[in-house]
Amino acid sequence: MTDAGPGAFRTGAAERAAMRGLLDALRGALAGPLAPEWERAFWAVPRHRFLPERVWVDDDLTACTRGAAPDHWLRAAYANGPVVTQVNDGIDDGIDDGRDPGDGERRASSSASAPSIVFRMLRLLAVEDGHRVLEIGTGTGWNAGLLAHRLGSERVTSVELDPRLSAQAARRLRRAGLEPRIVTGDGASGYAPGAPYDRVVATCSVRRVPRAWLEQTRPGGVILTPWESPWFRFGLLRLTVRDDGSASGRFSPHSAFMLIRNQRTDLRIYRDVVEDDQLPERSATELCPWAVAGDDPAARFAIGLRLPDIWRAWHDNPDVHGVASRLWLATTDTTSWAAVDWDGRTDQRLTVWQYGPRRLWDEVEATYRWWLRAGSPGPERFGLTVTPDGRQTPWLHTQAGVLTTGALTTGADETGR
Structure with missing residues (x-):
């Protein structure tokens, strides 16, 4: 998978119009405007800068490249919906030569989450000035970029299992003038050298909350993660860590994320x-x-x-x-x-x-x-x-x-x- 070329990182009239349209959609989806600090981040960290040249769209995961279909690509970038950015874990996925996977089936393995979910989770995360945040699942890097703009790059650590996705996200972030710590590793293990964190947020779902996340969150800190069971992929879980190292919290509805890879x-x-x-x-x-x-x-x-x-x-x-x-x-x-x-x-x-x-x-x-x-x-x-x-x-x-x-x-x- 290649990064979008230099032209993808401009914010011209078409991109600004698409961003305004998405901002209007977010106001409706979130029942109100973004908080000022997140609206500033929205404009300073444009979503299209963090999508690859090739994405996969629609239910059948049709490949869409910016060079061949720029209007379609930009609509996908600024629709209030997820965009698949990798299929089949990046293995034999037809990225480099356009071929279908070996078994003829494309399976989404990484995506840019729907913007309304991204900002709803940021609202639930309730970060404050000075907070240190650990993100599990860097993906495209957009969410890490929003957090880095809000808190400062030095206060954001993001862990990504896939080394190629990790490297691509780091490049995109640098091009946007942001340099949070990007770590290649298993998100279930967190990142102990940066602990303790005030907030831990996952961009992949879990069936069991990894112990490392509790151990690396300070008492009173928050863990926010999508949740699923083998029966149903649905829900967000917001936990508050207690002094004794346990954590407790409630679920909220309306989210569906890809499962963390080591729990598949x-x-x-x-x-x-x-x-x-x-x-x-x-x-x-x-x-x-x-x-x-x-x-x-x-x-x-x-x-x-x-x-x-x-x-x-x-x-x-x-x-x-x-x-x-x-x-x-x-x-x-x-x-x-x-x-x-x-x-x-x-x-x-x-x-x-x-x-x-x-x-x-x-x-x-x-x-x-x-x-x-x-x-x-x-x-x-x-x-x-x-x-x-x-x-x-x-x-x-x-x-x-x-x-x-x-x-x-x-x-x-x-x-x-």
């Missing part, structure tokens, strides 16, 4: 889980699978938080007589799996297949019923406490107080009634 689970049902000689148990359910794995983000978030080692996959029109759609479930250790079959005609009674030491559909159904009894809470009602040794306990804040979610319980405490 690349699992496939037929390659890794289901074997021909396995004999599952058959049962039935009246719970529609779309209720737990459909369009309700609050339900999906709650299930993923309560059952953090279960993932799912839809299989439409499987080659199975009488089955129009199938929802697969499996544990991340691949020891248990389940399938729920819909015949395409009725939602009253669906066939369930379950195999392994756990009955996964039973667990999902019980969790969903618990969530309904609790009043169908959204992500903002949930929180997480992390101990110094890394143990994570999710909790639900109800009218009656805080209810930990480690066990499926019933009763008045769940709803506050």
Whole structure:
């Protein structure tokens, strides 16, 4: 991947017009104007200066180069949406010679986040003059540039696993007159030489908060990270570190980031889980699978938080007589799996297949019923406490107080009634 050429770093009339359009969109998306210090950073650190010559756009990840399609490229740069800046971890991704990846499939592996998410996270981060910030996931360098403009380069450290992305970001930042410390390394390990930090912010999602982040944040400091489970990629987690080294805080909705690389689970049902000689148990359910794995983000978030080692996959029109759609479930250790079959005609009674030491559909159904009894809470009602040794306990804040979610319980405490 090459940096955009010198022409990409000018801010001419077209770029200024695009920036004004994005600023208007941000006011609407954030329900108000940017804080003055962030608006100054927005103009001083233009987003287009931090995008590569080639990006990938639309759902099919079509390559778009600035030289061949400058208007399309600039629209992507200043749309209020993410821009994919690397595919397939930069390995055999067709960057240099235009070829498709070896398996014919492009998978986004790095991107410039949607600007509204960037500035919403900066608002939640609540940096103050004099703060020292550790960023996990340098990516293009734009977020590090905004922070460096706000706080001063010497107060910002950013860690990037991919050495090529790290080098490119450092060059772009220098061209913009900014020189935060850019470290090539595993973001899960943080950067101990610069600790303690007042703020730690991740631009990739996690399923478990790395212990190093807690250890490198001062008491009273804040860790802000996108969150996901194998069930659902959704949410932001804002933790405050305590004097004893633990941290606790709440979730907020509406974000989806790529998972930190050392927590990825690349699992496939037929390659890794289901074997021909396995004999599952058959049962039935009246719970529609779309209720737990459909369009309700609050339900999906709650299930993923309560059952953090279960993932799912839809299989439409499987080659199975009488089955129009199938929802697969499996544990991340691949020891248990389940399938729920819909015949395409009725939602009253669906066939369930379950195999392994756990009955996964039973667990999902019980969790969903618990969530309904609790009043169908959204992500903002949930929180997480992390101990110094890394143990994570999710909790639900109800009218009656805080209810930990480690066990499926019933009763008045769940709803506050």
